[in-house]
Amino acid sequence: xxxxxxxxxxxxxxxxxxxxxxxxxxxxxxxxxxxxxxxxxxxxxxxxxxxxxxxxxxxxxxxxxxxxxxxxxxxxxxxxxxxxxxxxxxxxxxxxxxxxxxxxxxxxxxxxxxxxxxxxxxxxxxxxxxxxxxxxxxxxxxxxxxxxxxxxxxxxxxxxxxxxxxxxxxxxxxxxxxxxxxxxxxxxxxxxxxxxxxxxxxxxxxxxxxxxxxxxxxxxxxxxxxxxxxxxxxxxxxxxx
Numbered sequence: 001x002x003x004x005x006x007x008x009x010x011x012x013x014x015x016x017x018x019x020x021x022x023x024x025x026x027x028x029x030x031x032x033x034x035x036x037x038x039x040x041x042x043x044x045x046x047x048x049x050x051x052x053x054x055x056x057x058x059x060x061x062x063x064x065x066x067x068x069x070x071x072x073x074x075x076x077x078x079x080x081x082x083x084x085x086x087x088x089x090x091x092x093x094x095x096x097x098x099x100x101x102x103x104x105x106x107x108x109x110x111x112x113x114x115x116x117x118x119x120x121x122x123x124x125x126x127x128x129x130x131x132x133x134x135x136x137x138x139x140x141x142x143x144x145x146x147x148x149x150x151x152x153x154x155x156x157x158x159x160x161x162x163x164x165x166x167x168x169x170x171x172x173x174x175x176x177x178x179x180x181x182x183x184x185x186x187x188x189x190x191x192x193x194x195x196x197x198x199x200x201x202x203x204x205x206x207x208x209x210x211x212x213x214x215x216x217x218x219x220x221x222x223x224x225x226x227x228x229x230x231x232x233x234x235x236x237x238x239x240x241x
Contacts (some may be wrong), residue, residue: 041072041236061102070096087233110145145178
């Protein structure tokens with residue numbers, strides 16, 4: 001028995017080499033994926049308040065039923081085990097643009113950072129096509145938000161290298177910054193429960209998802225029992241290496 005065990009140990013490296021040599025090149029390529037990707041998407045969000053049993057949804061202009069629209073751009077990381085279970089995370093910038101006269105301003109812009117912390121499941125349908133489903137926690141931190149009135153402006157002289165001369169350029173005043181956390185304004189930080197589904201075709205991933213806010217932004221905190229939560233809809237296209 002001892003002799004047989006020794007023979008088995010001696011022959012193991014040879015057997016391992018044979019197995020390594022028979023590895024499918026497609027499997028090796030899959031194992032070499034670094035699971036880092038880029039994502040570009042459309043996003044919109046809305047604040048819904050529960051006031052005395054009724055629901056009121058609005059954007060930052062106070063317009064009922066309207067949403068704030070923007071884009072997403074960032075990097076993702078999706079390590080996945082062979083059985084299809086994995087993690088979806090990353091660092092994604094969100095930029096929102098909006099225009100209205102509801103507050104006497106012309107435009108609003110906001111820049112925020114978004115970090116998803118999701119469990120991810122991948123179901124292969126064929127060699128190049130897989131279904132995906134993920135869900136978990138989403139964290140947003142607003143870095144800047146401000147209103148601009150394009151009716152208020154001033155003129156400056158700017159040097160033009162192409163023409164080699166000065167020219168007058170109109171500059172607009174940024175009159176007001178979003179007062180994060182103040183009465184009637186959203187908080188700078190938002191946490192949400194999120195769920196998304198998508199399809200992967202080769203290295204491209206098309207997905208759509210929704211988030212339900214956990215943070216109470218307290219738009220109407222003077223009303224007893226009221227609460228305000230931020231919901232978000234996302235449609236994105238990603239490319240993973």
